[in-house]
Amino acid sequence: MNERIARLVKAARSGEIFPERVAVEYDGFDLKLADPLRIAKRLTEYMAAQPCYFTEDNELVGMMHFDGSVEAELFPRTGHRFWNEACSQYYRNPRENLCTFEWQHSNADFGKVIRVGLEGLRKEIVEARENFPADLDKLNFLAGLEAMIRGIIRRARQYAAACRKEAAECKELQRKSTLLRMAENCMQVPEHPARNFEEALQCLYFCFIFQPDSIGRPDQYLYELYRQGIAEGSLTPEHAKELLQELFVMIHGWTRFGCANADRGAESHFVVGGYTIDRKCAWNELSELILESLMEVDLIRPQLSLRWNKATPRTVLEKLLDCERKDKNKRIALVNDEPRINAMLENGVPWETAYDYIMVGCNEPAFQGGISLGGNTxxxxxxxxxxxxxxxxxxxxxxxxxxxxxxxxxxxxxxxxxxxxxxxxxxxxxxxxxxxxxxxxxxxxxxxxxxxxxxxxxxxxxxxxxxxxxxxxxxxxxxxxxxxxxxxxxxxxxxxxxxxxxxxxxxxxxxxxxxxxxxxxxxxxxxxxxxxxxxxxxxxxxxxxxxxxxxxxxxxxxxxxxxxxxxxxxxxxxxxxxxxxxxxxxxxxxxxxxxxxxxxxxxxxxxxxxxxxxxxxxxxMNLSVDENTVRNEESFQKLVLLIETYFREGGLHLQLNHVSAEDLKAAQKDPDKYKSLRVRVSGFSATFVDLKESLQNNVIARTVGEV
Amino acid sequence: MNSARTLIFDIEKFALHDGPGIRTVVFMKGCPLRCLWCHNPESQSFKAELLFNGSRCRMCSKCAAVCKSACHAIGEGKHSFDREKCLQCGLCTTYCPGDALKLCGREMSVDEVMEEVVKDKVFYETSGGGITLSGGEPLAHINFTAELLQAAKANLLHTAVETCGFAPWEHIEQLLGSTDLWLYDIKAVPEKHRELTGVSFDLILDNLKKLAGSGANIVLRCPLVPGINDEEAHLLQIARLAGQLKNIQEINLEPYHPLGESKGELMGRCDIFHASFASEADQERWKKIISSHTAIPCRII
Known part of the structure; x- marks a missing residue:
């Protein structure tokens, strides 16, 4: 991680990168417009009124928050009146002690907008219009989408102008040239398809705020441009890593510092690995780089799951688990493609959709460009x-x-x-x-x-x-x-x-x-x-x-x-x-x-x-293992095999807890609750609560000592 | 159908240090040795035993109410347990709410043990693991051990036997065809062997030589207790044996830990052995001495 990223990480962790929201007085002239048009108009006005936020450390731009004055992003349901009304009745308020609603996650098809640009979406809108010649509601909705595209492009150009202005005032030559490149990027994306990896990352960074949830399968939808950049010599893995890390910083910082969920990782959850459409292992050098980039930054979000399947090499599982054991922020979990994709296929989901599923939120499967309905506990x-x-x-x-x-x-x-x-x-x-x-x-x-x-x-x-x-x-x-x-x-x-x-x-x-x-x-x-x-x-x-x-x-x-x-x-x-x-x-x-x-x-x-x-x-599925099993190399290798076998046998999900000294101390105080907690003493294991206190203390001391 | 039965005191799944891969270790109750530092003192007797953890007793008196031989007396905040009278029926353990009472040792047939062991077959297959027979001393349960190993082989499992080597050679010989790996203990120099373990080293050494000569795969397992058996002469003996004998795959050093001390208390023993943990420096010293006298790989486990 270079110094620029280190500064950005520090800013994200201290809440400094949460730009102030500027309230907008809508003029009321639009009240007679159909909902989609009114909403698009107001969102456009709102975005235009927000400051173009970036610091001298940014190479990617677009950070912004909506304020609830109008229906904006889906996941945090900002401004969604009926949904919020329903939630006020139902959220955390179980009916009949049987069920309640908690959340709904979804995932924007970032890969698609990188590939076709908003201009590609506009073409689809024009085509769709043909299908509903006499349906005024639908035509209004499509018109709203089109207006929204204009609003987003306007916002991107606003950023381009801000970068150019900053460049004009910049005395430092290298930063000046970076700012000019940033301005060019904002003129290209998201309006047009991204032509290189940096533009793709700018597009993703910019569009994330329109659906700030999972980023899906970035190791797949970014791979082509990554490979092309490396092959042409226009991109180095180091630069790609920097861009990815800057994206992660924004994702972490997007959740407001100090809010109730700021300490939790499920605000954004994506996957690496899985299958390609031709049923091969999808793990590639970009998956590896993404993992490496994430591990270097001390952030809580985004979190990541490996999509394991029968084509996943053992070395990949081992690498993920190795990162998992080293990640003090506990961002890494594992899911198994096999039972999940089988269940999708049996329920009529075509392979072309099923192979491309993602994880979102805590551990919800969804599709790229899809919504995970339910959220009923x-x-x-x-x-x-x-x-x-x-x-x-x-x-x-x-x-x-x-x-x-x-x-x-x-x-x-x-x-x-x-x-x-x-x-x-x-x-x-x-x-x-x-x-x-x-x-x-x-x-x-x-x-x-x-x-x-x-x-x-x-x-x-x-x-x-x-x-x-x-x-x-x-x-x-x-x-x-x-x-x-x-x-x-x-x-x-x-x-x-x-x-x-x-x-x-x-x-x-x-x-x-x-x-x-x-x-x-x-x-x-x-x-x-x-x-x-x-x-x-x-x-x-x-x-x-x-x-x-x-x-x-x-x-x-x-x-x-x-x-x-x-x-x-x-x-x-x-x-x-x-x-x-x-x-x-x-x-x-x-x-x-x-x-x-x-x-x-x-x-x-x-x-x-x-x-x-x-x-x-x-x-x-939570699995607790003692810290020594995870730390000792020979035991760790066997743990990898244990988990691989569990997946081969059909286990769907796994996240590891390595027993901490705190847990061990809690076990000392309340042994009945920890009757199955095993610890490795040296070459063998024992039930922790059955050890005498001095030995328990020794195990605790060693646990602390080896951190 | 297998007919042998014996007293089992534990079946440990996902065992990681008793042979290759993920293993299940079957612990048999009963051992001819009495090593001072034994970390499984409950494995020594060939009879079932009641373990009593006074600190977990809730003074509910349920054990006293059900006990047929009046072993339990509870009063004035104290639970007295008379081991002499205990018939090891285990009835009280099923009523004890705090798990203060536990019965150690359950008679099981080879089939019953195998039923448990094969449940993890998928893990053995992925990891190259299998079953390890331990104790106590598996050779002291020779009929059971022989049948269990044959049953394991019939199930295509990798087999290991962890032994102190103190048994008639015929018993070991009988197991050669069905044992893939021997985890063979070397505990002390000949002069101190009887004092520290209760038996002479002669038979153990003789058996080890014959075993090595038979072509069996052997790992030397060496429990080391600081100040008791970690003198240079013993370390050199280990290195020499490893170097001279054929088929020694590895040397495993097992640093002392006082697990047996807590277990001893649960068994009501007053002759509890005390020693300190082996320090990192001790462990490095042991490894250095051995490694400088033999090329056989040496690991601390």
């Missing part, structure tokens, strides 16, 4: 609670687990139906908003002459995110084991214990915690319950779609908010030994020491849990 335990309480007379009659499960499945499907209803209502309410800015960059909005908020995006996905799947699977395991198979208690006794929140039934609870068969141990019993549950979810999803016609998928994820805790707070005791009010588990894995058979069993149980692919939505 779900309390999946509620259907079990409903089974116990609403169907009590029927379940007390059950003589075998299968009849109990059939009743449970009805309740599950009923809850899933309710969740879909809420999501549809929410999306309909929001479809009253019109967006002409982000829609420009979303595939399908021009062709369909429809705002992305109104179902314009062709490459959309719908998903709901479960919290408590593992509590649910474990609870089903206990019902089957304790009530129906081993007959350790009757259904009456179990229900009485749950009603009493285990008061007076502590013996039963302890017996469950000690003798229960829980998910995550790769035994036939719990594996089969998990597979039954996810198959039931799939049964619901099959043949159904959301209101815009997208197939349904699900996942195990929590976002920025702790819905797993708020749902849990209102959820009664569950058969897995959970007490009333305790948080639900999140993610696909096990916790609380119930995964007593070790890391390999845990990973295989998760990799094999869903035979249907219905869970290929927004999903995380």
């Amino acid at each position: 779900v309390n999946i335990v509620r259907c079990l609670v409903n089974t116990f309480n609403g169907r009590r007379a029927e379940i007390l009659e059950c003589r075998e687990f299968e009849s109990f499960y059939a009743i449970f499945e009805e309740e599950l499907h009923s809850d899933l139906e309710t969740i879909l209803d809420y999501s549809n209502r929410f999306n309909m309410l929001r479809s009253r908003d019109c967006n002409v800015l982000s829609s420009l960059f979303m595939e399908g909005c021009i062709e369909r002459a429809a705002s992305v908020t109104q179902g314009g995006a062709k490459r959309a996905r719908w998903c709901a995110n479960f919290m408590g799947s593992t509590n649910l699977i474990d609870s089903l395991c206990i019902v089957r084991q304790f009530v129906f198979e081993e007959k350790r208690c009757t259904m009456e006794q179990l229900l009485a214990a749950l009603d009493a929140d285990w008061q007076g039934y502590e013996d039963l609870r302890q017996e469950i915690l000690k003798q229960g068969k829980f998910f995550g141990n790769n035994d036939l019993f719990s594996n089969s319950i998990a597979r039954s549950f996810y198959t039931s979810v799939h049964k619901f999803a099959q043949g159904r779609s959301d209101i815009f016609g997208h197939y349904l998928c699900f996942g195990n994820l929590t976002g920025y908010n702790d819905h797993f805790a708020s749902y849990g707070a209102l959820t009664q005791a569950t058969p897995d030994g959970r007490v009333a009010g305790a948080p639900l588990l999140f993610g696909s894995g096990q916790a609380d020491g119930k995964d007593s058979d070790g890391i390999t069993s845990h990973l295989l149980a998760v990799a094999h849990m869903d035979p249907t692919g219905v869970m290929c939505g927004n999903t995380i």
